[in-house]
Amino acid sequence: MRKKFEIPKHFELLGKEYKINKIPDLLAKSESEIVGRISYEYGVIELQDSTPSHPICEDTMNETYLHEVVHGILTAMESKLSLDEKFVNLFAKHLYQVLKTSDYVK
Numbered sequence: 001m002r003k004k005f006e007i008p009k010h011f012e013l014l015g016k017e018y019k020i021n022k023i024p025d026l027l028a029k030s031e032s033e034i035v036g037r038i039s040y041e042y043g044v045i046e047l048q049d050s051t052p053s054h055p056i057c058e059d060t061m062n063e064t065y066l067h068e069v070v071h072g073i074l075t076a077m078e079s080k081l082s083l084d085e086k087f088v089n090l091f092a093k094h095l096y097q098v099l100k101t102s103d104y105v106k
C-alpha cells in the first residue's frame, strides 16, 4: 500500500525544529523567481503556496519542499554541495521519486 507523500508542519534537523510555512505571496515578496527558501537561523522553510494566479501542482510543491530539506541536510553536514543548485535539484527529485513510489505492504 502506498502512503501519500505529505509536506509536514515541522521536523527536526540537528535537534533544531524547522517549521514549514506555505505563503501565498512568496513570489511577489522576492526579487527573483523564488518558490521556496530555508532559513537556518529562524528554523523555517517557506514555500510559495498554490494560488489561482500562480497554480503549483502537488508534485512541484513536494519537490520544492524536499529541495529545501536537502539544502538543510547538506548545510548541517557543512557540505559545499548545498551551494550546487543542480545537485540539490537532482537529489531532491530522486528522493521524491523514492518516497512517492514507496510501497508499504501490511
Ligand SMILES: [Zn+2]
Pocket: 067, 071, 085, 088
Ligand atoms: Zn536551492
